[in-house]
Amino acid sequence: MPAASDPAETYSYLGPAGTFTEAALKQVEAAAGKAWRPVNNVGEALDDVTSGRSTAAMIAIENSIEGGVSATQDALATIPDLRIVGEYLVPVNFVLVARPGTALADVKVVNAHPVAYAQTHRWLERELPSHGHIPATSNVAAAASLLDGSTADAAVAPPGITDHHDLTVLAEGIGDNPNAVTRFVLVSRTTALPEPTGADKTSIIAELPDDTAGRLLEMLEQFATRGVNMSLLESRPIGDALGRYRFVIDLDGHILDERVADALLGLKRFSPNVVFLGSYPRADKQAITVTNRYSNESFVEARDWLRGLIAGEPSAH
Structure with missing residues (x-):
């Protein structure tokens, strides 16, 4: 990709080239x-956006195996x-790579990002029962370190890593769950809302007003009573x-959907702090x-009925 110049034309992502985050960014037509x-981490990516160095940043927010990415969730909650x-969505699988000439039987120490290690540990424990683990800052960095003096014998890396580094693949498909998927989000400073598509998601962060018994149930009722999943x-x-x-919280629907808007109004009356993170098209469509x-029509009809009562209009039968 061309070197960064105009911030309005620059996108930040967890690098270097070859990461799953880069694979997600490749899906963005713009x-x-x-x-x-x-960049090196989520904080740096979002700092690029808030400082104006980039127009947007691609960051991981959820994994089907590990759940939410806490660093991303905490950053979105605290950065205005x-x-x-x-x-x-990016399918997640891994390969084990080593320097040319290394055999699987030679591997004693494995370099791997902690999340990647957690998703491959059963395979590693089965095939390399006495191996040691060195944490890496990223999946690609784990592989690159093998060519940069690392004491590790092999690394857990994304498929296609050999397109970027002169390494040998010792094993493919080493992920413990072949259906693992990571969800990424593109984050910007824009406040313009995309039009509803009928296949949308709304992301928010909310706090409870206090720790009185039943407060969590009260919050959840704001969505349940309006049919918002x-x-x-x-x-x-x-x-x-x-x-x-x-x-x-991720809600099924768009803030311009009547049921979602009504639920957010109820949530705002209840919660001392609600952060709206955006409404956007679902990746799975x-x-x-x-x-x-x-339905939208039902909410509109109910409001019209109430206005008619207040205005003293004759009832329709």
Whole structure:
């Protein structure tokens, strides 16, 4: 990709080239042919966006095996004026690579990113029962370190790593779950809302007002009573005291959907702090279906009925 120049034409991602994050960024049509800026972590990627060095950043937010990415969730909760403008899914699998001439029987120490190690540990323990583990900052960095004086004998890396580094693949498909998927989000400073597509997701972060019994149920009722499904609900410590948590929530639907808007109004009345992270098209493009009583028309009709009562209009029969 071309070197970064105009920040409006630059996208940040967890590098270097060859990472799963880069694979997610390749799915963004608007980023094609633009400058891509590799960074070392989520904080640096989002700092690029808030400082104006980049127009957007691609970051991992959820994994089907490990759950939510805490560093991303905490950053989105505490850095103001960020919006998710799109989500992208990347199948996750791994290969074991080594320097040319190394055999699997020679491997005593493995370099791997902690998340990648967690997703391959059963294979590693079965095939290399006495191996040691050196943590790496990224999957690609684990592989690159083998050519840069690492004491490791092999590394867990993404498929295709040999396109970027002169390494030998010792084993393929070493992930413990062949169906593992990581969800990435593209984060920007834009506040413009995309139009609803019928297959959308809304991301928010909310806090409970206090630790009174039943408060979590009260929060969840804001969605249940309006027919709004949650596809993600995770708690993260706020950090100011023990027992204080914020909740990262993904809702099925768009903020311009009547049921979602009404649920957010109820949530805002209940929660002392609600962070709206954005409404955007779902990566899987699966349409959201609701029963008639939760349709846009039903909410509009109910409001019209109430206005008619207040205005003293004759009832329709």
